[in-house]
Amino acid sequence: MWCHDQGKEGKDYRSLKAGDDVLTITLDRALEILAEPKSGRGRRGAAKPIxxxxxxxxxxxxxxxxxxxxxxxxxxxxxxxxxxxxxxxxxxxxxxxxxxxxxxxxTKKKSGKSSKSSTSTGAKSTTKSSTAAKKTTTAKKSTTTKKSTAKKTTSSTSTKKKTGS
Incomplete structure (x- = not known):
């Protein structure tokens, strides 16, 4: 890989060819490689109809x-x-x-360009997020309820002991 810093335009990179070695390449050869157009990955142009x-x-x-x-x-x-x-x-x-x-x-799915489809999509995502929020809140409440139940059980047990003694 050979790099050429072009200042404000940025850096221009090219891969070395098979016969070139990064330690022995000359400046003339490096400039020759940089003068060649970049070869892109997988760019084969527009397909031609059969x-x-x-x-x-x-x-x-x-x-x-x-x-x-x-x-x-x-x-x-x-x-x-x-x-x-x-x-x-x-x-x-x-x-x-x-x-x-x-x-x-x-059979194509509708894109979100019409107002009806974007509204219904928004409603669905809101419903899903509010449902998830409800589940989280319910889970927190049940955890809290269990703790308070445990405390109530403990306090009612101590009250029974005091009454029974």
Missing amino acids: RELGAHPEDDEPVNIYDGPYGPYIKHGKVNASLPEGQTVEGITIETAVEALAAKAG
Whole structure:
């Protein structure tokens, strides 16, 4: 690993190549390595579709089929849907793809953008926290009750002894 301090811009790091040794590298070689663009981790760019189906009938955005780690999938905007069973990449039509995307969009969980969903989410979290607070309070009360019960038992026992003697 080689580091170059650039002042206000910060530090610029590069890994040494296989033939370079940190103890014997020359300044010219170090500057040559620093001049090369950084190579990022796992950045392979935007995925290219394996088949373009056409424009979506509602908003004219493209509907494409991509190859993913779990097989081919249909993509429209931010919605990804699996290919319907029995369909192939070559055999799928835009209508079938739109139906699969609509089914997938219908099963998606709602985001907290609408006021109703954010209110109900807030109510649920408040209920959970107040329930937890009640349990804690109840636990404290029962512990306190046990102690006071023990004291009452002791005091009533001593009162009985005094009365009985």
